[in-house]
Amino acid sequence: MPGQPPAPSRRSALIGGCAGLVGLxxxxxxxxxxxxxxxxxxxxxPPSSAPVPDPDxxxxxxxxxxxxxxxxxxxxTVARHPGLGAALAPATGxxxxxxxxLGGTAPRPAVTTTGPTTTTPPPGVxxxxxAALAAVREAEAxxxxxxxxxxxxSTDPGLAALLASVGAAEAAHAALxxxxx
Amino acid sequence: MSEVAALxxxxxxxxxxxxxxxxAGGVLTGDEEEPARAAFDxxxxxxxxLARLLRASGTEPVAALPGYxxxxxxxxxxxxxxxAGLLExxxxxxxxxxxxxxxxxxxxxxxxxxxxxxAVRGAAWSGAVTALPGxxxxx
Numbered sequence: 001m002p003g004q005p006p007a008p009s010r011r012s013a014l015i016g017g018c019a020g021l022v023g024l025x026x027x028x029x030x031x032x033x034x035x036x037x038x039x040x041x042x043x044x045x046p047p048s049s050a051p052v053p054d055p056d057x058x059x060x061x062x063x064x065x066x067x068x069x070x071x072x073x074x075x076x077t078v079a080r081h082p083g084l085g086a087a088l089a090p091a092t093g094x095x096x097x098x099x100x101x102l103g104g105t106a107p108r109p110a111v112t113t114t115g116p117t118t119t120t121p122p123p124g125v126x127x128x129x130x131a132a133l134a135a136v137r138e139a140e141a142x143x144x145x146x147x148x149x150x151x152x153x154s155t156d157p158g159l160a161a162l163l164a165s166v167g168a169a170e171a172a173h174a175a176l177x178x179x180x181x
Numbered sequence: 182m183s184e185v186a187a188l189x190x191x192x193x194x195x196x197x198x199x200x201x202x203x204x205a206g207g208v209l210t211g212d213e214e215e216p217a218r219a220a221f222d223x224x225x226x227x228x229x230x231l232a233r234l235l236r237a238s239g240t241e242p243v244a245a246l247p248g249y250x251x252x253x254x255x256x257x258x259x260x261x262x263x264x265a266g267l268l269e270x271x272x273x274x275x276x277x278x279x280x281x282x283x284x285x286x287x288x289x290x291x292x293x294x295x296x297x298x299x300a301v302r303g304a305a306w307s308g309a310v311t312a313l314p315g316x317x318x319x320x
Contacts, residue, residue, distance in 0.1 A: 172310035
């Protein structure tokens with residue numbers, strides 16, 4: 001019987017690992033709270049019962065901030081150049097997924113994406129459409145490089161895989177936008 | 182998943198990619214011939230790199246299977262592109278596993294870079310990428 005290229009099977013486990021991180025933090029806090037519930041006198045706030053800070057909090061926050069920035073850049077670019085809306089829409093949606101996976105919420109853009117007449121041109125977006133697209137492409141490539149660094153800095157293996165995946169998507173965005181979007 | 186198990190899974194995936202690109206490369210012509218050849222060579226190199234890593238850790242690398250069932254008939258360029266995109270999407274999952282299982286920063290970085298490569302190559306073949314390559318369900 002011939003074999004078949006291996007089909008993936010770990011997706012849910014990996015995503016579960018990321019969600020599990022939140023659960024672990026919660027469990028730690030819960031355990032600390034329970035340790036104070038006994039009737040016997042206990043020393044106040046012993047070091048062993050103190051909540052352990054998330055060692056990846058900085059990495060997570062940095063990645064969330066970067067994804068929020070990309071969402072806003074996409075919105076501003078489409079507001080200035082509505083013709084880029086179709087080309088950018090998939091990547092914009094991906095960044096919202098990234099933000100959600102990282103535990104953040106998508107920011108409300110300061111400009112609308114419904115048309116050029118609803119707002120003044122946002123600052124920082126080039127007037128030339130090709131230049132604006134190139135700026136988004138560059139931002140995606142930069143983000144991919146930064147997520148790789150975040151991946152390497154992460155202490156949690158599940159978060160590392162998530163950040164590697166986010167960076168991989170951004171590298172592909174940059175490549176797709178360079179391909180004539 | 183242990184690092185060795187993840188390395189073996191990634192190696193098995195590279196064996197499948199080498200086989201698959203051998204098939205796809207036989208169908209793709211013109212401008213698509215060179216990228217197919219480059220992808221075939223890349224997967225062959227990575228297969229060898231992974232086998233070396235496993236041997237260095239005292240583990241016998243998993244061998245290629247005698248044959249692989251193709252997930253779709255590959256008679257046209259469109260089918261060959263679909264196969265190539267599928268190979269990259271499936272390999273991305275194994276590489277995401279390797280990122281998580283890597284016991285060293287060097288291996289994690291290698292796996293993450295290969296994952297990005299898989300996403301970029303897959304996007305080139307299919308014209309699209311999913312939000313979370315390697316974590317989203319592969320076809």
